[in-house]
Amino acid sequence: MSEELLQRDLKNPPKFGRWDFYNIGATTVKALKEYGIIRNVNYGNEEKKKVDALLVQKKNVIAVIEYKKPSEFKTTEQKNKAIEQELGVARRLNACIFIATDTNETIWINVATGNKIKDE
Numbered sequence: 561m562s563e564e565l566l567q568r569d570l571k572n573p574p575k576f577g578r579w580d581f582y583n584i585g586a587t588t589v590k591a592l593k594e595y596g597i598i599r600n601v602n603y604g605n606e607e608k609k610k611v612d613a614l615l616v617q618k619k620n621v622i623a624v625i626e627y628k629k630p631s632e633f634k635t636t637e638q639k640n641k642a643i644e645q646e647l648g649v650a651r652r653l654n655a656c657i658f659i660a661t662d663t664n665e666t667i668w669i670n671v672a673t674g675n676k677i678k679d680e
Contacts, residue, residue: 570582576615579615580615580616581613581614582597584613585611585627587610588609588610589603589608589610589611590607590608596619597614597616598614598621599620604652606648606649609646611625611649612625612627613627620654621650621653621655622655623657623658623659624646624653624655624658625658625659626642626643626661629662630663633661633664633665639660643669646658646660647671647674650669656671657670657671
């Protein structure tokens, strides 16, 4: 089990509406699976990856969140790199939404299509 899972009380995560919010970053997908936070299926090479945060409902991943420093999220190229970095993980986790943010700007991605979700 990862040190982060031991340090945090992840049995009672904060809620985001009806979803559980896991603000992690030093824990692999494999450890999340073994701890029972996400479904126990084979995630292939993505099991080695570490996600920054997840929104989960009954072990089903709703959203994967990637945080970047503002200095690493300025240009279109940097933003695209942040999206490419974890979109594959979001797809493998069967998430609906991928979110890339520096907390000042946020990009929402439809995981199924890879397209940005437009602001209305």
